[in-house]
Amino acid sequence: MTQPVRHDAMRARNLELVLGEISRGGPVTRAALAERTGLTKSTVSTLVGALLEAGFLAEQAAVRAGERGRPGVEVSLSGARLASLGLEINVDYLAACVLDLTSTVRRAVRLERDNRREPASEVLRAVAELAASTLAEARELGLTVAGAVLAVSGPVRDGVVLSAPNLGWQNVPVVLDLPLPVSVDNEANLGALGELWFGAGSADFLYVSGEIGIGAGLVVGSRLFRGTGGLAGELGHVLVSPAGPACRCGAVGCLETYAGQEAMLAAAGVGTVDEFAAALAGEDAAALSAAAAAGEALGLALASAVNLMDVDRVVLGGVFGRLFRWLAPAAEAVLTARLGSLRGSVPVLSPSALGDSAATLGAAGRTVHRVLADPAPFLS
Amino acid sequence: MTQPVRHDAMRARNLELVLGEISRGGPVTRAALAERTGLTKSTVSTLVGALLEAGFLAEQAAVRAGERGRPGVEVSLSGARLASLGLEINVDYLAACVLDLTSTVRRAVRLERDNRREPASEVLRAVAELAASTLAEARELGLTVAGAVLAVSGPVRDGVVLSAPNLGWQNVPVVLDLPLPVSVDNEANLGALGELWFGAGSADFLYVSGEIGIGAGLVVGSRLFRGTGGLAGELGHVLVSPAGPACRCGAVGCLETYAGQEAMLAAAGVGTVDEFAAALAGEDAAALSAAAAAGEALGLALASAVNLMDVDRVVLGGVFGRLFRWLAPAAEAVLTARLGSLRGSVPVLSPSALGDSAATLGAAGRTVHRVLADPAPFLS
Secondary structure, three states: OEEOOOOOHHHHHHHHHHHHHHHHHHOHHHHHHHHHHHHOOOHHHHEEEEEEEHEEEEEEOOOOOOOOOOOOOEEEEOOOOOEEEEEEEOOOEEEEEEEOOOOOEEEEEEEEOOOOOOOHHHHHHHHHHHHHHHHHHHHHHEEEEEEEEEEEOOOOOEEEEEEEEEOEEEEOOOOOOOOEEEEEEEEHHHHHHHHHOOOOOOOOOOEEEEEOOEEEEEOOOOOEEEOOOOOOOOOOOOOOOOOEOOOOOEEOOHHHHHHOOHHHHHHHOOOHHHEEEEEHHOOOHHHHHHHHHHHHHHHHHHHHHHHHHHHOOEEEEEEHHHHHHHHHHHHHHHHHHHHHHHHHOEEEEEEEEHHHHHHHHHHHHHHHHHHHHHHHOOOO | OOEEEOOHHHHHHHHHHHHHHHHHHHHHHHHHHHHHOOOHHHHHHHHHHHHHOOOOEEEEOOOEEEEOOOOOEEEEEEOOOOEEEEEEEEOOEEEEEEOOOOOOEEEEEEEOOOOOOOOOHHHHHHHHHHHHHHHHHHHHHHOEEEEEEEOOOOOOEEEEEEEEEOEEEEEEEOOOOOOEEEEEEEHHHHHHHHHHHHHOOOOOOOEEEEOOOEEEEEEOOOEEEOOOOOOOOOOOEEEOOOOEEOOOOEEEOOOOHHOOHHHHHHOOOOOOOOHHHHHHHHOOOHHHHHHHHHHHHHHHHHHHHHHHHHEEEEEEEHHHHHHHOOOOOHHHHHHHHHHHHHHHOEEEEEOOOOOHHHHHHHHHHHHHHHHHHOOOHOOO
């Protein structure tokens, strides 16, 4: 028995199959592609031709020692034509990066800027300006940017930043005046995807973004867990103590009030993260005790997260990544005390591999993944 | 273009298609089935014949007023032959129930029994005995039980109960001497499925099981969220206060130490849940204050769960369902205070519709769903 499949849908599926094989397996001949995908050689040739023409692929002569016969021509992903733009608005900086289709960073810009001083509309205007100048640079490199994703440090639903207390934003619709499709997502979600694709992530882990605010993104089976309405991962507002200090979110005793950047700096009696890191490196007592207290609070909130979401790896990003060796021991001690006997194991903590770039890379990576997963709309 | 599909796989898929249509849509003629599934009438007839013979379906003459021509014969799910067994070991009872393929409860037994007094092996022997007698009753009703699922109040991985501190169990492999396939799962996960399929659940909700221990099962998009290793939902060990009382799990200040059944009864100065309910109904001050304190602790832990997993409906089961009207107001007040301004909304709390039967029904429902989703293995 057989079933008919519509030609367009079949072509889209086969394009995805061929492109997926090339992007995962690396340079490959048309003959080997036909073998691996089960498609006929002539179908593979047609599809590869279309992908070459659209700039997805490049061709090169393969010279392999020890193989008999003429060397075949191999095709591989091309970074020459298609690209994607990642953008980020954080509390104290704006960032942009351009990834080509081979996931190579072609441009990365970071602009230190206190985004709390201005209304949301001004900050959005500034990020659009940064995006426009980055797009112009991409054009000069011969790149066509397929789409942009913007990371914002607060919960996002349907293109609206519901609340970013650290930016002073409430229900801000994100509209950027740019000549390409732009979507917006939470900074910690995109940081998790950044670490998954390019950094310290694995198929299952919790990414924690420590900045002025604290967020988290859970990856299960290589997919982001978003919860019912897309707002999962608000680790910064998980309870550490019902008798704790007031949080900007309106609650008390949230993790952010203990381990947010400002709380840590205040406890250490320093003004900047650089000063904090220097004081820690110099074994300053106040700094060490501030880091231990923040690590302990982080451990308490993470223990609740592990109990609820069953996590066995945690990647600490942002400031937490930078201060990892001072925060992690206290956090690990709390995790062991709270989880060891019930679960028989304690999640492994590791520092981010991408630092402050995680969210911007994840944002840019989203479009690369989207284009590779469904190339048909980008072919003429 | 067409693609070949193996005959066996095609038949299995078509059986599932036909059975799914009947189980969701109710009684239907073969002609209408062919129309709805897109299969030929002769294919539908063959498949329906096989499902009738295997006892999945029953036939009845449809008499419809106002329709012209001969009345067609309709087929519908049959409860006469295939069935499934749900089992539960809780701290203070054992339970069993038999569901037929129409999800009708054909037998339900509950045995009050303090399962903390005996070693795990004795408790497993007792539940196997209960299962055997229930299976014998099912046989007398002409039912063939396709499989059993056992609910246990503790985290379960690969058939092993990792830790059930309230039962005194640690790393207990579950092996029941029964003549059918038995699997084991966490009681709160199965309670969530019970409420999803038969009770107060919806496509997205968190089920909370309040007993001597407290567990939770998260349903997102009508599927259970299990986390990385299947241990998600340990709400009972989420932090309420770092200065709180010691918990049996080895940590301090867990939700169970505030809102577990024993903590509530002790705070109210009563010995049983019946006495607690009576004291609350009589507006006894100690009981009211114990319920408010437990509700507040529940609200604190739930707020962390909502922040992490993005939940907008919570179904309170077990003792929490029974005491809902005394616990819920305090829990709701805490949820509003902690979540209102960040999320703009607060999850709706509602009581379980199934009471203590949720987990046993979910356990039995699992096999019914499995059989309906893939009937082929049960056909000769």
